[in-house]
Amino acid sequence: MTETHTCHHCSRNLHEKRGRIFTDYVGHKYCSSHCKRIGVFNWSLSIPGARPMVPGAWEYAVRIVRSRDNYTCQDCGAQQTVKPAYTLFPAHHIIPIKHGGNSLPANLILLCKDCHDRRHTKLSERGHYPDQAKLGNEEKP
Ligand SMILES: [Zn+2]
Ligand SMILES: [Zn+2]
Numbered sequence: 001m002t003e004t005h006t007c008h009h010c011s012r013n014l015h016e017k018r019g020r021i022f023t024d025y026v027g028h029k030y031c032s033s034h035c036k037r038i039g040v041f042n043w044s045l046s047i048p049g050a051r052p053m054v055p056g057a058w059e060y061a062v063r064i065v066r067s068r069d070n071y072t073c074q075d076c077g078a079q080q081t082v083k084p085a086y087t088l089f090p091a092h093h094i095i096p097i098k099h100g101g102n103s104l105p106a107n108l109i110l111l112c113k114d115c116h117d118r119r120h121t122k123l124s125e126r127g128h129y130p131d132q133a134k135l136g137n138e139e140k141p
Contacts, residue, residue: 009035009042045103052103065091065108073112075119080112090116096123 005014008028012035014021022036023029026043030036037056044054045061052058066089071080073089080089091108095101111119 005029007031007035009039042104045105048102049097049100050102051097058103061103061105061108062091064105065110068105069110072110073115074109075111075115078112078115080110087113089113092116092119 006012007014007030008024009030012031014029014031017031021029021031022033024036024040024043028039028043030039038060040054041052041057041060044052044057052061066080071089072078073080081087089110089112092111093101093103094107094109097103101107
């Protein structure tokens with residue numbers, strides 16, 4: 001049996017469900033339009049080497065990362081303030097998209113804008129990301 005009988009997102013048994021079953025364009029089945037939406041987001045975020053194309057998927061991943069990382073910069077420990085919106089911290093790809101990284105939360109960390117800029121400056125100076133352990137104690141050339 002290859003057919004799945006549980007919701008691809010929440011694992012709810014679809015046999016016990018009355019009413020409509022939702023199917024996405026890669027054939028996964030869901031118990032609700034909400035689960036389908038999250039399922040399609042995750043699918044879009046999981047594609048290596050590509051930015052998520054499904055509208056809302058990136059914002060969904062960033063929301064998860066902000067809350068998982070406690071609204072705190074993972075390099076310097078700065079706290080994100082709630083307002084104004086332009087101080088919201090960006091999520092950073094640990095393995096860059098162009099090196100085949102995906103946009104699932106496991107490949108993202110929350111950084112403040114300064115630390116994010118710093119990582120990208122190092123990236124462009126060296127053409128690759130420095131390894132994490134060296135990041136804190138290196139001087140700029
Ligand atoms: Zn579900
Ligand atoms: Zn920081």
